[in-house]
Amino acid sequence: MNLRQLFDPVSCTYTYLIYQEITKEAVIIDPVFELYLRDKALIDELGLNLKYTIETHVHADHITSGWLFKQSTNSEILISSSSGATNSDRMLGHGDIIEFGDIKLKSLYTPGHTNGCMSFVDQNESMVFTGDALLIRGTGRTDFQEGSSHALYESVKKKLFSLPNSCSVFPAHDYNGIMSSTIGEEKTFNPRLGGELSDNDFVGSMDNLNLPHPKKIDEAVPANLQCGFREDGSLLSNYPKWARLSYAFAGHWDISSDELFSVLSLVQVIDVREKEEYLGPLGFIKGSKNIPLNEISENKSYFDQQKNYVFVCRAGGRSVQAIKNAGLYKNQNAASLRGGMIDWRANGFSVENGKD
Numbered sequence: 001m002n003l004r005q006l007f008d009p010v011s012c013t014y015t016y017l018i019y020q021e022i023t024k025e026a027v028i029i030d031p032v033f034e035l036y037l038r039d040k041a042l043i044d045e046l047g048l049n050l051k052y053t054i055e056t057h058v059h060a061d062h063i064t065s066g067w068l069f070k071q072s073t074n075s076e077i078l079i080s081s082s083s084g085a086t087n088s089d090r091m092l093g094h095g096d097i098i099e100f101g102d103i104k105l106k107s108l109y110t111p112g113h114t115n116g117c118m119s120f121v122d123q124n125e126s127m128v129f130t131g132d133a134l135l136i137r138g139t140g141r142t143d144f145q146e147g148s149s150h151a152l153y154e155s156v157k158k159k160l161f162s163l164p165n166s167c168s169v170f171p172a173h174d175y176n177g178i179m180s181s182t183i184g185e186e187k188t189f190n191p192r193l194g195g196e197l198s199d200n201d202f203v204g205s206m207d208n209l210n211l212p213h214p215k216k217i218d219e220a221v222p223a224n225l226q227c228g229f230r231e232d233g234s235l236l237s238n239y240p241k242w243a244r245l246s247y248a249f250a251g252h253w254d255i256s257s258d259e260l261f262s263v264l265s266l267v268q269v270i271d272v273r274e275k276e277e278y279l280g281p282l283g284f285i286k287g288s289k290n291i292p293l294n295e296i297s298e299n300k301s302y303f304d305q306q307k308n309y310v311f312v313c314r315a316g317g318r319s320v321q322a323i324k325n326a327g328l329y330k331n332q333n334a335a336s337l338r339g340g341m342i343d344w345r346a347n348g349f350s351v352e353n354g355k356d
């Protein structure tokens, strides 16, 4: 069982990608709409087959990308039957099992933050994904979305705290950058309901959290009640249209040699190798302009943000740095040739001045 913990710095949400090495079957827990491209890139780069998006609950602080994943990967969306959400593929109840590869996650109904909160524990009870029920040295708030402090106290004390002390806790958020905890630690040190703290102690704390109203709640809750469904596909339709590009987990757009060949007349190729390399035996692409990487920054004003550029180097590394230095990082009009001139030549595409 492999686990990747991904972070959204805007909402401080943790997204979890869990997968099995051999079968490559994967699930993603609580993915964030704006980070769909990042998460999809990681899934693609790891060669994973996404089976499910699992929502721990209807979030109030961000919109899920579950619907985007459903559209792009045929994955199914799973959420609690008590969530009130539509558009899911499977509604979960307490004790349901989610299987992928040889991994089994069991759903635990842990209401209180919302009425539809679920936690998920693996078959070895070595890790539990607690959503907003149990946070690290804290809990989710209970002052909106059918929240109930009494219910949350019961959920944590009876269901989560009955897991082994060694079980790692992975929450949906942490606002201090702490990544995980354990059930044993939280049982002892959680200042809201650990140790001898009673239901009344907990309610007393929860009634006085003095938290601001979540900024995105009016947008996020209605969207998440539809599992992130958007009629226009939004982000998906925002993919670059000038070529079939792929977004890299590193944060830039990539283009394959095949694709560059088919759009060559529509783009400006910028070759960032040194002058002697450019004129060396690998050759260069016809029509390309040679601006060595160390001269890109000083030529920033050359780049028109509206034009389409493909940056090229020997093997596809310096071209990524060149995109950054040109001020075009994450710009949909700039791509790096994946594998560089080596890949271009290996695919049999012609060059000027090249030698075999």
Ligand SMILES: [Fe+2]
Pocket (backbone or CB within 6 Å): 057, 058, 059, 060, 061, 113, 132, 140
């Ligand atoms: Fe929440």
